[in-house]
Amino acid sequence: AQSVSQHNHHVILSEAASLELGCNYSYGGTVNLFWYVQYPGQHLQLLLKYFSGDPLVKGIKGFEAEFIKSKFSFNLRKPSVQWSDTAEYFCAVTGYGGATNKLIFGTGTLLAVQP
Amino acid sequence: DTEVTQTPKHLVMGMTNKKSLKCEQHMGHRAMYWYKQKAKKPPELMFVYSYEKLSINESVPSRFSPECPNSSLLNLHLHALQPEDSALYLCASSPGLQSSYEQYFGPGTRLTVT
Numbered sequence: 001a002q003s004v005s006q007h008n009h010h011v012i013l014s015e016a017a018s019l020e021l022g023c024n025y026s027y028g029g030t031v032n033l034f035w036y037v038q039y040p041g042q043h044l045q046l047l048l049k050y051f052s053g054d055p056l057v058k059g060i061k062g063f064e065a066e067f068i069k070s071k072f073s074f075n076l077r078k079p080s081v082q083w084s085d086t087a088e089y090f091c092a093v094t095g096y097g098g099a100t101n102k103l104i105f106g107t108g109t110l111l112a113v114q115p
Numbered sequence: 116d117t118e119v120t121q122t123p124k125h126l127v128m129g130m131t132n133k134k135s136l137k138c139e140q141h142m143g144h145r146a147m148y149w150y151k152q153k154a155k156k157p158p159e160l161m162f163v164y165s166y167e168k169l170s171i172n173e174s175v176p177s178r179f180s181p182e183c184p185n186s187s188l189l190n191l192h193l194h195a196l197q198p199e200d201s202a203l204y205l206c207a208s209s210p211g212l213q214s215s216y217e218q219y220f221g222p223g224t225r226l227t228v229t
Contacts, residue, residue, distance in 0.1 A: 032214050043119075044158070044205070044220040051215050090157055094214035101146060101212045102171065105157035 002027045004091050004106035012112045013081050021076040021109050023091035033074040034092040034103070035065055044090070050074065061085070083115045119221035121206050127227045130196060136224045138189040138206030144219070146212050147189040149181060150205040152223070158205055164189060165212050196228045
Protein backbone atom coordinates (compact mmCIF):
# COMPACT_ATOMS: atom_id res chain seq x y z
CA ALA A 1 0.00 0.00 0.00
CA GLN A 2 1.12 3.54 -0.65
CA SER A 3 2.34 5.46 2.37
CA VAL A 4 4.27 8.58 3.24
CA SER A 5 6.42 8.98 6.36
CA GLN A 6 7.52 12.23 7.92
CA HIS A 7 9.96 11.53 10.70
CA ASN A 8 9.97 14.93 12.36
CA HIS A 9 6.63 15.54 14.03
CA HIS A 10 7.56 18.76 15.77
CA VAL A 11 10.54 20.99 14.96
CA ILE A 12 11.55 24.14 16.81
CA LEU A 13 14.11 26.46 15.25
CA SER A 14 15.42 29.95 15.80
CA GLU A 15 15.17 32.50 13.03
CA ALA A 16 17.97 32.25 10.43
CA ALA A 17 18.55 28.56 11.21
CA SER A 18 18.56 26.09 8.34
CA LEU A 19 15.67 23.69 7.90
CA GLU A 20 15.45 20.17 6.57
CA LEU A 21 12.25 18.14 6.92
CA GLY A 22 12.38 14.48 6.04
CA CYS A 23 9.88 12.68 3.80
CA ASN A 24 10.01 9.06 2.67
CA TYR A 25 7.41 7.31 0.59
CA SER A 26 6.47 3.76 -0.18
CA TYR A 27 4.95 3.16 -3.60
CA GLY A 28 5.32 0.42 -6.17
CA GLY A 29 5.93 2.65 -9.15
CA THR A 30 6.84 6.11 -10.33
CA VAL A 31 5.41 8.92 -8.25
CA ASN A 32 4.54 12.57 -8.24
CA LEU A 33 5.65 14.30 -5.05
CA PHE A 34 4.33 17.40 -3.33
CA TRP A 35 4.97 19.53 -0.28
CA TYR A 36 1.96 21.43 1.06
CA VAL A 37 2.01 24.01 3.87
CA GLN A 38 -0.78 24.99 6.26
CA TYR A 39 -0.17 28.30 8.02
CA PRO A 40 -2.11 28.87 11.25
CA GLY A 41 -5.75 29.52 10.41
CA GLN A 42 -5.17 29.27 6.68
CA HIS A 43 -5.86 26.72 3.97
CA LEU A 44 -3.44 24.15 2.62
CA GLN A 45 -1.32 25.54 -0.17
CA LEU A 46 1.28 24.05 -2.47
CA LEU A 47 4.94 24.82 -1.73
CA LEU A 48 6.47 22.80 -4.55
CA LYS A 49 6.04 19.65 -6.62
CA TYR A 50 8.14 17.12 -8.52
CA PHE A 51 6.99 15.14 -11.55
CA SER A 52 10.10 14.46 -13.59
CA GLY A 53 13.37 16.01 -14.71
CA ASP A 54 15.72 17.86 -12.39
CA PRO A 55 15.44 16.18 -8.98
CA LEU A 56 16.14 19.48 -7.22
CA VAL A 57 12.91 21.43 -7.20
CA LYS A 58 12.52 25.04 -6.17
CA GLY A 59 9.26 26.30 -4.73
CA ILE A 60 7.78 29.43 -3.27
CA LYS A 61 9.19 31.43 -0.34
CA GLY A 62 12.74 30.12 -0.77
CA PHE A 63 11.91 26.45 -0.20
CA GLU A 64 13.43 23.63 -2.21
CA ALA A 65 13.24 19.85 -2.16
CA GLU A 66 15.41 17.08 -3.54
CA PHE A 67 14.02 13.84 -4.92
CA ILE A 68 16.41 10.94 -4.29
CA LYS A 69 14.91 7.93 -6.04
CA SER A 70 17.28 5.39 -4.51
CA LYS A 71 16.27 6.49 -1.02
CA PHE A 72 12.56 7.00 -1.78
CA SER A 73 12.97 10.43 -0.26
CA PHE A 74 11.80 13.97 -0.97
CA ASN A 75 13.23 16.16 1.78
CA LEU A 76 12.27 19.81 2.12
CA ARG A 77 14.94 22.44 2.78
CA LYS A 78 15.28 26.12 3.43
CA PRO A 79 18.66 27.73 4.16
CA SER A 80 17.35 30.38 6.57
CA VAL A 81 13.90 30.22 8.20
CA GLN A 82 11.81 33.18 9.28
CA TRP A 83 9.19 33.51 12.00
CA SER A 84 6.56 33.58 9.24
CA ASP A 85 7.51 30.02 8.26
CA THR A 86 5.78 28.75 11.40
CA ALA A 87 3.25 26.29 10.00
CA GLU A 88 2.47 22.63 9.47
CA TYR A 89 4.17 20.99 6.51
CA PHE A 90 2.78 17.96 4.70
CA CYS A 91 4.55 15.76 2.21
CA ALA A 92 2.21 14.00 -0.25
CA VAL A 93 2.38 11.57 -3.15
CA THR A 94 0.28 10.48 -6.12
CA GLY A 95 0.99 7.63 -8.51
CA TYR A 96 2.63 8.86 -11.73
CA GLY A 97 0.42 8.68 -14.77
CA GLY A 98 -2.56 7.66 -12.70
CA ALA A 99 -6.03 8.87 -13.47
CA THR A 100 -7.34 9.31 -9.98
CA ASN A 101 -5.14 12.06 -8.53
CA LYS A 102 -5.50 10.51 -5.10
CA LEU A 103 -3.20 12.40 -2.75
CA ILE A 104 -1.66 10.39 0.08
CA PHE A 105 -0.42 12.70 2.83
CA GLY A 106 2.25 12.15 5.43
CA THR A 107 1.45 12.80 9.08
CA GLY A 108 2.79 16.34 8.92
CA THR A 109 5.57 18.26 10.65
CA LEU A 110 4.73 21.18 12.87
CA LEU A 111 7.44 23.84 12.56
CA ALA A 112 7.73 26.57 15.16
CA VAL A 113 10.23 29.34 14.44
CA GLN A 114 11.23 31.43 17.42
CA PRO A 115 12.14 35.08 16.82
CA ASP B 116 -9.27 33.58 -9.31
CA THR B 117 -7.46 30.63 -7.70
CA GLU B 118 -9.77 30.35 -4.75
CA VAL B 119 -11.87 27.54 -3.41
CA THR B 120 -14.53 28.79 -1.02
CA GLN B 121 -16.34 26.78 1.62
CA THR B 122 -19.38 27.57 3.72
CA PRO B 123 -20.04 27.61 6.56
CA LYS B 124 -16.71 28.12 8.33
CA HIS B 125 -18.00 26.52 11.49
CA LEU B 126 -20.93 24.19 12.08
CA VAL B 127 -22.29 22.66 15.26
CA MET B 128 -24.93 20.00 14.84
CA GLY B 129 -26.71 17.40 16.91
CA MET B 130 -26.69 13.74 16.05
CA THR B 131 -30.24 13.90 14.69
CA ASN B 132 -29.74 16.98 12.53
CA LYS B 133 -29.42 17.22 8.77
CA LYS B 134 -27.00 19.82 7.45
CA SER B 135 -24.97 20.49 4.31
CA LEU B 136 -21.49 21.77 3.58
CA LYS B 137 -20.91 23.76 0.42
CA CYS B 138 -17.83 24.20 -1.75
CA GLU B 139 -17.41 26.43 -4.80
CA GLN B 140 -14.65 27.09 -7.33
CA HIS B 141 -14.56 29.26 -10.42
CA MET B 142 -11.29 28.08 -11.93
CA GLY B 143 -12.95 25.86 -14.51
CA HIS B 144 -11.67 22.77 -12.73
CA ARG B 145 -13.41 19.51 -13.59
CA ALA B 146 -12.33 17.48 -10.56
CA MET B 147 -13.44 18.18 -7.01
CA TYR B 148 -12.64 16.44 -3.73
CA TRP B 149 -13.79 16.11 -0.14
CA TYR B 150 -11.22 15.42 2.58
CA LYS B 151 -11.62 14.92 6.32
CA GLN B 152 -8.90 16.17 8.67
CA LYS B 153 -8.91 15.27 12.35
CA ALA B 154 -6.86 17.30 14.80
CA LYS B 155 -3.12 16.76 14.43
CA LYS B 156 -3.67 14.34 11.53
CA PRO B 157 -3.22 14.65 7.76
CA PRO B 158 -6.18 15.11 5.43
CA GLU B 159 -7.84 11.85 4.37
CA LEU B 160 -9.64 11.55 1.07
CA MET B 161 -13.38 10.89 1.23
CA PHE B 162 -14.81 11.47 -2.26
CA VAL B 163 -13.67 12.48 -5.73
CA TYR B 164 -15.87 13.89 -8.48
CA SER B 165 -14.83 14.16 -12.11
CA TYR B 166 -17.02 15.96 -14.62
CA GLU B 167 -19.81 15.99 -12.02
CA LYS B 168 -19.75 12.20 -11.63
CA LEU B 169 -18.62 10.37 -8.51
CA SER B 170 -15.26 8.81 -9.31
CA ILE B 171 -14.01 7.62 -5.92
CA ASN B 172 -15.78 6.85 -2.63
CA GLU B 173 -13.23 5.85 -0.02
CA SER B 174 -15.68 3.59 1.81
CA VAL B 175 -17.25 6.54 3.56
CA PRO B 176 -20.32 5.80 5.75
CA SER B 177 -23.65 6.59 4.11
CA ARG B 178 -24.39 9.30 6.69
CA PHE B 179 -22.13 11.41 4.42
CA SER B 180 -23.72 12.01 1.04
CA PRO B 181 -21.87 14.02 -1.63
CA GLU B 182 -23.49 15.87 -4.48
CA CYS B 183 -22.08 17.77 -7.44
CA PRO B 184 -24.92 19.83 -8.96
CA ASN B 185 -22.65 21.50 -11.51
CA SER B 186 -18.98 21.82 -12.37
CA SER B 187 -18.43 24.69 -9.89
CA LEU B 188 -20.29 23.37 -6.88
CA LEU B 189 -19.76 20.47 -4.51
CA ASN B 190 -21.97 19.71 -1.55
CA LEU B 191 -21.64 17.29 1.34
CA HIS B 192 -24.93 16.37 2.97
CA LEU B 193 -24.73 15.25 6.58
CA HIS B 194 -27.30 13.18 8.45
CA ALA B 195 -27.26 11.29 11.73
CA LEU B 196 -23.59 11.99 12.38
CA GLN B 197 -21.64 10.71 15.35
CA PRO B 198 -19.42 12.74 17.69
CA GLU B 199 -16.36 11.06 16.16
CA ASP B 200 -17.26 12.73 12.85
CA SER B 201 -16.21 16.06 14.35
CA ALA B 202 -13.35 17.29 12.17
CA LEU B 203 -12.23 19.86 9.62
CA TYR B 204 -13.79 19.08 6.23
CA LEU B 205 -11.73 20.27 3.32
CA CYS B 206 -12.78 20.73 -0.26
CA ALA B 207 -10.27 20.79 -3.11
CA SER B 208 -10.32 21.07 -6.88
CA SER B 209 -7.97 20.38 -9.76
CA PRO B 210 -8.13 20.85 -13.53
CA GLY B 211 -8.71 17.14 -14.01
CA LEU B 212 -7.89 13.77 -12.51
CA GLN B 213 -4.35 13.47 -13.88
CA SER B 214 -2.02 12.70 -11.01
CA SER B 215 0.30 15.54 -11.93
CA TYR B 216 -2.33 18.18 -11.30
CA GLU B 217 -2.01 20.33 -8.20
CA GLN B 218 -5.03 20.35 -5.93
CA TYR B 219 -6.29 23.71 -4.66
CA PHE B 220 -7.75 23.56 -1.19
CA GLY B 221 -10.44 25.61 0.50
CA PRO B 222 -10.17 26.85 4.10
CA GLY B 223 -12.41 24.09 5.40
CA THR B 224 -15.54 23.78 7.51
CA ARG B 225 -14.92 22.95 11.15
CA LEU B 226 -17.69 20.57 12.16
CA THR B 227 -18.62 19.74 15.73
CA VAL B 228 -21.16 16.99 16.36
CA THR B 229 -22.76 17.11 19.81
